Amino acid sequence: MKLSTARTAVYACMAAVVVTGLITALVQTPICFILLILALTAELVFFFGWIRCPHCGRHLDRTGMNSEITHCPFCGEPIDP
Secondary structure (H helix, E strand, C coil), X not given: CXXXXXXXHHHHXXXXXXXXXXXXXXXXXXXXXXXXXXXXXXXXXXXXXXCECCCCCCECHHHHHCCCCCECCCCCCECCC
């Protein structure tokens, strides 16, 4: 998966966590809480699983979420060709 696609998935999951969290605070049902946990888990899976350099495979941490990054800070290779 390209890094730009992974970033989009992380941002979409983040928005789902916020919306689900607000709904859970208002409705307070177990179903909403379970959906909140699932959205948070999906965000973490995308962040830790796919925010990586395609060349060296190292996790890019917060720098990978920066859309202005063009090269890996570890190996120096271009991230999204």
